[in-house]
Amino acid sequence: MQHSEALQKKINLPSRIEKLYKNEKARIFIEASDKYLECLGYTEHGFRHSRIVSNSAYRILKNLAYPEETAILAAAAGYLHDIGNMLGREMHHKMGAVLAKEILQEVGFSIEESLKVMTAIVVHEENQGAIPDEVAASVVIADKSDVHRSRVRNPSMVTEDIHDRVNYAATESELTVRSDERKIVLSLIIDTRISPVIEYFEIFLQRMIACRKAAAVLNAEFNLYINNTRMA
Numbered sequence: 001m002q003h004s005e006a007l008q009k010k011i012n013l014p015s016r017i018e019k020l021y022k023n024e025k026a027r028i029f030i031e032a033s034d035k036y037l038e039c040l041g042y043t044e045h046g047f048r049h050s051r052i053v054s055n056s057a058y059r060i061l062k063n064l065a066y067p068e069e070t071a072i073l074a075a076a077a078g079y080l081h082d083i084g085n086m087l088g089r090e091m092h093h094k095m096g097a098v099l100a101k102e103i104l105q106e107v108g109f110s111i112e113e114s115l116k117v118m119t120a121i122v123v124h125e126e127n128q129g130a131i132p133d134e135v136a137a138s139v140v141i142a143d144k145s146d147v148h149r150s151r152v153r154n155p156s157m158v159t160e161d162i163h164d165r166v167n168y169a170a171t172e173s174e175l176t177v178r179s180d181e182r183k184i185v186l187s188l189i190i191d192t193r194i195s196p197v198i199e200y201f202e203i204f205l206q207r208m209i210a211c212r213k214a215a216a217v218l219n220a221e222f223n224l225y226i227n228n229t230r231m232a
């Protein structure tokens, strides 16, 4: 499955998540965060990224046989994980968690459920140490795996910035879960004329380490393939 619109259409979303996707406050916060990050020169963090992280986190847990209710919490955390960016990049995980509380209660999550989602939002930032549960683990993997050229806002400027270059070089990006082997596999096709593979590691090594750590929480393994060769 590719990170594409087609992937999103394949999933029959639970009604609580549909309700969250239609929530006005969430929509405004995601839009504002993406706008602010655009000013700072960051890659796309808007509805595309939010929906992909939400869908991927949900699929990871469903395919690893976690209960539907747990996967719904992961989908909610994935959708809201970057809303704190509208209040500044540095604390965006903590700000986002606090902002999410009101939205979650508006769409019918209990306080206990909301707290799980809020924790996952805090934990998604890779330097936050321990990954406490499966909801947080799935969001870490879904977020860090969203590498694709469609995140680059201005393709004509990719030579200027290594993050843009690496994302733009990723012409194909596919996150799959092999349920029977409990393996979560990120397969990237990187156009090495745009960015050599070594640049990918320069930027993403920390993120891949976070994915491996998160996969262990799910009693699973994280594998990375670049241009059909296993890297991790």
Ligand SMILES: [Fe+2]
Binding pocket: 081, 082, 092, 124, 125
């Ligand atoms: Fe983030």
Ligand SMILES: [Fe+2]
Binding pocket: 045, 049, 053, 081, 082, 143
């Ligand atoms: Fe993110």
